[in-house]
Amino acid sequence: MNFKTAFAALLATLFAPFPALAQGIDETINTIFADYTGWYVSFIFAPLPGTTFSWIALWLVVGALVFTVYFGFIQLKGFVHSIQLVKGDYSDPNDAGEVSHFQALATALSGTVGLGNIAGVAVAVGIGGPGATFWMIVAGLFGMATKFTECTLGVKYRNEYPDGRVSGGPMYYITKGFKERGLPGGKILAVLFCIFTILGALGGGNMFQANQAHAQLSGVIGDYPGWITGIILAAVTFAVIVGGIKSIARVTEKVVPFMGIFYVGVSLIILIMNYDMITWAFGQIFMGAFTGLGVVGGFTGALIQGFRRAAFSNEAGIGSAAIAHSAVRTKEPVTEGYVALLEPFIDTVVICTMTALVIVITGVLNVDPETGLYIWNAEAGRIATEGEVSGVALTSAAYAKAFSWFPVLLAVAVVLFAFSTMISWSYYGLKAWTYLFGEGSGTEVIFKVIFCLFIIIGSAANLGPVIDFSDAMLFSMAIVNIIALYLLMPIVKREVNSYISRLKSGEIKRFKH
Amino acid sequence: MSSETFIVAYEGEEGDTPTLDYAIERARKDGAGLLVVHILEWSPYSFLTPDEIEERHGRRKQEMTRAREIVLDPAVAKVKAAGLVGSAELRYGNVVDKIVEIASETNASMIFVGRAGSQSMAARVFGSVPIGLAQVAPVPTVIVP
Numbered sequence: 001m002n003f004k005t006a007f008a009a010l011l012a013t014l015f016a017p018f019p020a021l022a023q024g025i026d027e028t029i030n031t032i033f034a035d036y037t038g039w040y041v042s043f044i045f046a047p048l049p050g051t052t053f054s055w056i057a058l059w060l061v062v063g064a065l066v067f068t069v070y071f072g073f074i075q076l077k078g079f080v081h082s083i084q085l086v087k088g089d090y091s092d093p094n095d096a097g098e099v100s101h102f103q104a105l106a107t108a109l110s111g112t113v114g115l116g117n118i119a120g121v122a123v124a125v126g127i128g129g130p131g132a133t134f135w136m137i138v139a140g141l142f143g144m145a146t147k148f149t150e151c152t153l154g155v156k157y158r159n160e161y162p163d164g165r166v167s168g169g170p171m172y173y174i175t176k177g178f179k180e181r182g183l184p185g186g187k188i189l190a191v192l193f194c195i196f197t198i199l200g201a202l203g204g205g206n207m208f209q210a211n212q213a214h215a216q217l218s219g220v221i222g223d224y225p226g227w228i229t230g231i232i233l234a235a236v237t238f239a240v241i242v243g244g245i246k247s248i249a250r251v252t253e254k255v256v257p258f259m260g261i262f263y264v265g266v267s268l269i270i271l272i273m274n275y276d277m278i279t280w281a282f283g284q285i286f287m288g289a290f291t292g293l294g295v296v297g298g299f300t301g302a303l304i305q306g307f308r309r310a311a312f313s314n315e316a317g318i319g320s321a322a323i324a325h326s327a328v329r330t331k332e333p334v335t336e337g338y339v340a341l342l343e344p345f346i347d348t349v350v351i352c353t354m355t356a357l358v359i360v361i362t363g364v365l366n367v368d369p370e371t372g373l374y375i376w377n378a379e380a381g382r383i384a385t386e387g388e389v390s391g392v393a394l395t396s397a398a399y400a401k402a403f404s405w406f407p408v409l410l411a412v413a414v415v416l417f418a419f420s421t422m423i424s425w426s427y428y429g430l431k432a433w434t435y436l437f438g439e440g441s442g443t444e445v446i447f448k449v450i451f452c453l454f455i456i457i458g459s460a461a462n463l464g465p466v467i468d469f470s471d472a473m474l475f476s477m478a479i480v481n482i483i484a485l486y487l488l489m490p491i492v493k494r495e496v497n498s499y500i501s502r503l504k505s506g507e508i509k510r511f512k513h
Numbered sequence: 514m515s516s517e518t519f520i521v522a523y524e525g526e527e528g529d530t531p532t533l534d535y536a537i538e539r540a541r542k543d544g545a546g547l548l549v550v551h552i553l554e555w556s557p558y559s560f561l562t563p564d565e566i567e568e569r570h571g572r573r574k575q576e577m578t579r580a581r582e583i584v585l586d587p588a589v590a591k592v593k594a595a596g597l598v599g600s601a602e603l604r605y606g607n608v609v610d611k612i613v614e615i616a617s618e619t620n621a622s623m624i625f626v627g628r629a630g631s632q633s634m635a636a637r638v639f640g641s642v643p644i645g646l647a648q649v650a651p652v653p654t655v656i657v658p
Contacts, residue, residue: 097570097605099566100557150517164571221583237645249562259558427563 018295033457034465038470042447044472053300056475057106060317063143063482071236071488071496075144075341081503082338089510090335098329100146101339102496108324108340110256111424112347115255116313118263119212119392121355124231125365126390128305129374130281131288133356135306138314143316144341149485152179152337152492154322155330166325167429170319170481186356189480190435193319196437196476198447199433200320204312204470206451207458209418212392214459216414219393220407231460232450233419241426244394249423256420259413260351270402274361281360308471310333311478313352314344318474319481323428332508337492354390355395362401364394426451514640518619519547522612522642525551525584531599532627532657533588537595545622546598549588550615551580555605579601609645616652624654 043417068075084090085101124132150170157176159169171190178186214229239245271278287307290299315321321343325336354365366375366384377384385394399406419477426448433447434440502508521536523529533549540547553576556617561569587602592599616624626643643656 090556091557096557097553097576098556099561099569102558103561104566106560107563110560111563160570163572166570167567246562246564249564253560253562324566326562327569471539471583 004316008039010276020097020142023276028326033461034264034419034470037465037469041151041211041468041472044475045468046172051300054304056313056478057304059482060311060478061135061139061142061307062459062474062479063145063317063485064139066487067375067489068142069144070493071145071148073145074148074338074496075141075345078338078341079345082342084510085335085339086342091511093511095329099327100331101328101335104325104328104336105144105342107253107424108321109260109346110253110495111320111324111428112313112315112343112419112421113256113260113351114421115209115392115414116309117347117355117438118414118417119215120309120313120353122391122394124305124400125356125359126385126394127381127464128302129288130284130356131286131290131299131302133285133360134289134309135303136352136356137306137349138309139307139310140344140352141316143310143344143348145317146482146485147314147321147343148214148337149492150317150319150322150481151325151340152194152333153488154326155333155336156491156495158326158512165391166327167431169323169431170477170484171432172326173488174480174484177484179489181208181487183487189484193477193480193484194236194432194436196473196480197319198429198436198471200470200477201425201429201432202451202454204471205320205428206422206454208470209421209425210455210458211461213415213418216396216411218394219396220336220411226460227488227491230456233415233422233459234455237329237422237426238448239457240423241430241443243421252416252420252423256416262409263413264351264354266399266403266406267358270358270399271361273402278357279359281357284360285356299327301498310344310348310473312471313345315474316344316454317478317482317485319477320425320428321430322481324424330354331496332499334492337496358402359395362398362399362463364398408492410447412461424454517623518548518621519543519545519655520548520550520612520616520619520621520624522589522608522624523549523551523584523587524627525579525580525588526627529627533591534626535655535657536625537592537597539623539625540597541595541625544627547592548600548602548619549585549592549603550602550612551584552608552611553577553580553605554608555602556607560561572634573605606616608642609649612642612646613649613651616650622652624650625653626654626656628658 025060029230046057047053048055048058049263086105088100088102091100121133128135153173154168154170157173158166159172160166170193174190174193175186178184210230210233211226214226217229218224235508236248240249288302310315321340324342328336330336330340332355364386366386367373368375376390380388380390382390384398387397389397392410398405398412401411428449429451430444434444438445499508519540521533523533536547539545560644580603585603589599589601602615604608604615612624615621624646626646628643646654647656
């Protein structure tokens with residue numbers, strides 16, 4: 001008896017008396033979930049009148065474009081400087097021992113690199129076809145300017161407490177920045193942002209992660225009720241965020257970067273093994289971007305999916321990165337903006353593209369041999385795939401075509417990614433929560449317990465309602481955050497101009513290391 | 514004013530006392546001043562959790578205060594009590610690199626380091642501070658048993 005059968009048998013024995021009950025809980029949670037969140041999701045993703053293009057995708061793209069133009073394509077012009085900053089070329093040696101640019105970037109990345117890059121890309125390519133990848137890369141490149149803007153503000157307007165702790169994020173730059181510019185409504189927007197962040201932390205930062213972790217686990221060890229994964233994950237998370245067992249979080253934070261490097265490594269090996277197909281795959285991505293290649297919704301279908309998934313994966317414009325980056329030790333807030341613009345590049349342009357290329361090259365998406373177009377599964381609302389799988393299971397199937405052992409490893413990676421993202425989002429959610437309800441262990445514990453309960457709900461609910469709700473919440477954060485970024489971007493402009501002129505005049509020095 | 518400066522790589526552990534004592538004795542004979550150096554191991558490329566990042570600035574302050582009060586101040590006091598010119602230097606970074614850096618900056622003529630601690634498995638695999646200094650120090654280095 002192999003491990004898989006043995007584990008399934010064990011679960012069956014353990015839960016034999018409760019199968020009806022277990023399934024019942026799943027279904028009840030699903031129904032309640034879909035019933036209560038459906039209307040809001042429909043509102044957020046409502047198409048522009050007379051089109052199929054959702055207004056929220058346009059909102060993010062226009063934002064990214066505006067920041068790109070306003071800051072003179074800073075993601076291109078400042079790219080080399082960003083790398084110099086991460087290398088520590090401009091870090092004062094006397095500040096050694098403080099949070100470095102590299103550390104702020106690495107921690108922010110472990111919150112963003114994860115399921116969005118594995119499952120999210122599969123969802124995008126599964127619905128929007130390979131063309132979605134093109135739009136994902138475009139969104140990633142433009143999103144770099146958004147990230148630059150929000151993280152500069154995050155550092156500039158952070159709160160520093162007497163004990164040396166630092167808290168920052170959109171809620172702080174909204175209130176302080178608006179006050180500085182004499183704009184009304186800062187407090188209201190900040191509160192609204194915090195509410196969305198708390199819900200986003202519970203949605204995309206929690207339920208989506210738990211859901212996909214369960215999907216991958218049950219794919220590898222056999223089907224079992226989602227709430228079991230939920231309870232286990234919730235217990236471990238509880239131990240870390242409530243119990244203060246930091247060693248678990250520390251181990252995860254240390255393992256996750258290596259998982260990421262390993263994932264990219266395996267992707268590269270698969271691409272090298274199929275090097276003759278890379279040009280073809282890019283052809284599919286490029287053609288699909290403008291024609292849809294038979295995908296329902298065609299060009300706009302690919303575009304919307306690409307933009308949606310890119311935003312979900314790299315979180316540019318969402319505001320979460322501004323919370324993560326604000327603790328860095330620097331005298332120049334702009335430097336952290338430069339460093340943060342690398343995030344969408346690494347996350348979306350590099351890692352997401354890898355996943356998409358592997359999915360396209362390994363041929364898990366079904367193609368009609370006569371027309372060369374993708375076969376549409378109307379019932380599921382996506383391209384027909386081998387084994388009719390979607391999300392993380394599709395990525396897993398694609399990698400398994402090259403390496404049969406990969407799904408087991410991916411299951412481990414997915415659980416770790418999911419866990420590290422949950423830890424990061426529990427922190428973002430908590431920052432928003434304490435902004436609203438004040439700091440203090442009593443109020444903090446309430447949020448942390450709610451957070452753990454949502455892990456169980458996330459594991460048990462169907463992919464559909466969870467993913468839609470996650471998106472809706474994250475995009476709600478972006479509504480408030482991007483309004484604030486528009487109003488505060490002149491402040492960032494002033495900072496950038498002053499920084500660049502001092503850099504040119506040699507006032508800001510490079511240090512010898 | 515003494516003509517020469519000797520560096521003592523000082524962790525403040527019990528095993529370091531003979532090192533400091535030996536350095537004081539040598540410095541007295543040679544009429545040199547002693548610079549007690551304490552390095553807090555740190556890499557700007559390590560990974561931190563969001564909580565660790567938030568607390569880092571405060572922690573650093575605490576670590577530096579503790580190092581000054583518990584490790585460096587008593588050591589410098591001991592040097593001064595022996596009638597020598599004593600000073601202290603505290604830095605973050607790779608221990609060997611930083612000691613070498615300080616030695617170059619101060620034109621030190623000798624480094625004293627304790628052998629204690631180099632018996633562990635990790636030290637055997639990755640190398641220890643005395644072994645590292647023996648390999649890269651720009652000036653004569655005394656490894657005190």
